[in-house]
Amino acid sequence: MTSVLSAYATARSSRSWPRDRIERHQQTLWRQMPLDDYPALKAFAGQKLSDLPIVDVADYRARFAAFNRHGLTQAAATAAAQAAEAGHPGELPDGLRAGFSTGTSGTQRGVFVTSPQERSTYMGSLLGKLMSPADLLTTQRVALCLRAGNDLYRPAIGPRVGFFPLTPDHGPLVEAIADFKPQVLIAPPQVLLSLAEAGKPAGCRRIFYGAEALNDTERAFITERLGARPDPIYQATEGFLGAPCRLGTLHLNEDSLIIERDDLGGGTFRPIVTDLKRRTQAVVRLRLDDVLWEMRCACGSRHAAVKPVCGRVQDAWTVDGRTTVWPDGIENEVAPHIAPSRRWIATQYHDRVTVACPDAGDAATIHERLNYFGVRTVEVPYDPALDFPKRRHVRRVS
Numbered sequence: 001m002t003s004v005l006s007a008y009a010t011a012r013s014s015r016s017w018p019r020d021r022i023e024r025h026q027q028t029l030w031r032q033m034p035l036d037d038y039p040a041l042k043a044f045a046g047q048k049l050s051d052l053p054i055v056d057v058a059d060y061r062a063r064f065a066a067f068n069r070h071g072l073t074q075a076a077a078t079a080a081a082q083a084a085e086a087g088h089p090g091e092l093p094d095g096l097r098a099g100f101s102t103g104t105s106g107t108q109r110g111v112f113v114t115s116p117q118e119r120s121t122y123m124g125s126l127l128g129k130l131m132s133p134a135d136l137l138t139t140q141r142v143a144l145c146l147r148a149g150n151d152l153y154r155p156a157i158g159p160r161v162g163f164f165p166l167t168p169d170h171g172p173l174v175e176a177i178a179d180f181k182p183q184v185l186i187a188p189p190q191v192l193l194s195l196a197e198a199g200k201p202a203g204c205r206r207i208f209y210g211a212e213a214l215n216d217t218e219r220a221f222i223t224e225r226l227g228a229r230p231d232p233i234y235q236a237t238e239g240f241l242g243a244p245c246r247l248g249t250l251h252l253n254e255d256s257l258i259i260e261r262d263d264l265g266g267g268t269f270r271p272i273v274t275d276l277k278r279r280t281q282a283v284v285r286l287r288l289d290d291v292l293w294e295m296r297c298a299c300g301s302r303h304a305a306v307k308p309v310c311g312r313v314q315d316a317w318t319v320d321g322r323t324t325v326w327p328d329g330i331e332n333e334v335a336p337h338i339a340p341s342r343r344w345i346a347t348q349y350h351d352r353v354t355v356a357c358p359d360a361g362d363a364a365t366i367h368e369r370l371n372y373f374g375v376r377t378v379e380v381p382y383d384p385a386l387d388f389p390k391r392r393h394v395r396r397v398s
C-alpha cells in the first residue's frame with residue numbers, strides 16, 4: 001500500500017518540478033541502483049550511466065538471465081508467463097509474477113517479471129499520471145484491455161479495474177466492455193476503433209490508448225463516436241514510459257526514468273531507457289525500436305514532450321533509393337482517404353510495396369496515394385492474423 005501511495009504522490013507532484021529538480025531526482029535514484037546484483041552489470045558498479053553499454057532489445061531479451069537478480073532463466077519466466085495467461089498461478093519465488101508484452105507478429109514476444117512492490121509502484125504511478133485525487137474519488141470503473149487477461153496489476157486503492165483480454169474477434173470484447181460501463185477506458189487503437197464503430201461504451205470520461213499508433217483521422221472518429229478524446233500512453237515491456245498531460249501531449253516519465261536520445265535526424269530519435277525504479281529486471285541503457293518526434297507542449301510540465309509513437313525504426317521505408325520515410329509519413333498520406341475503421345497494411349520489400357486490405361475500393365485509393373512516393377505497388381490478400389496482437393499499417397520487410 002505504501003509503495004502505491006508513494007508512487008502516486010511522486011507522479012502527481014513531479015508534474016510541476018523544474019528541470020533541475022527532475023535531473024537531481026534522477027541522479028539520486030541512479031546512485032541507488034544495485035548494479036552489483038546483475039551478472040550483466042556488476043562490472044560497471046559505481047560508474048556513470050554514460051559509461052555503461054547500450055543494449056538493443058533483441059540482445060536484452062536473449063540475455064534475460066543476465067539482467068535479472070533472482071537467477072531466473074528465460075525458460076522459467078516463459079513457463080510462468082504461459083501459466084499466468086492460462087489463468088494458473090506461476091511457479092516463481094518471492095511473489096514474482098511473469099507476463100508477456102503485447103509483441104509484434106513475427107517477432108519474439110518479450111517476457112517480463114515483476115515483484116509485488118514493482119506492481120504496486122507501477123499502479124501508483126499509472127494512476128498518478130492519469131488521474132487526479134478528484135478523478136479517483138469520482139471514478140468507479142476503469143476498463144483495461146491488454147494482450148493478456150492476467151491481473152498482474154490489480155490496484156489496492158482507487159476504482160474497480162475490469163480486465164479485458166485482447167482477442168482477434170472484437171465482437172464479444174466490445175459487448176463485455178460496454179456491459180462494464182467504464183468511466184475510464186484503456187485499450188489499443190484497434191479495439192477503440194471497433195468500439196467507436198459500434199458506438200459504445202457511452203459515458204466514458206477519459207480514454208487512453210497504447211501499444212499501436214493511432215492516426216489523426218482515427219483519433220477524430222473515436223472522439224466523435226465515444227465522446228472523449230483518446231490520449232496516448234507509452235507503455236512497453238520495458239516499462240511505463242510516458243503519459244499524457246491535460247492537453248493530450250505525451251510526456252516521458254522522467255520522474256522514474258532517464259531517457260537518452262539516439263538521434264535519427266530531423267527531430268526524431270530512438271529512446272535509450274534506464275528505469276530507475278525497477279529492480280527484478282534491470283533496464284539500463286536499453287535502446288528501443290520506436291521512432292519518437294520531439295515536440296513542445298504549452299502545459300508547463302518540464303518532462304520532455306514527444307509525439308505519440310509513430311512506428312518502429314525497422315518499418316521505415318526507403319524511397320528513391322536513399323530517402324528514409326518514417327511510418328507516420330506514409331500513414332499520413334494514406335489515412336485521410338480511408339474510412340477510419342477499415343483495415344489496411346502496406347509493406348515495403350526491396351523491389352515493391354504490397355498493399356493488403358479487405359476492400360477493393362480502399363486498395364485502389366491506397367495504390368493511388370502511394371504513387372506519391374514513387375514506389376511500385378502490388379495488391380495481395382489481406383490476412384487478419386497479421387494484425388493480431390498488434391496492428392501496423394506501415395511495415396517493411398528487408
Ligand SMILES: [Zn+2]
Nearest residue numbers: 245249297299
Ligand atoms: Zn503537456
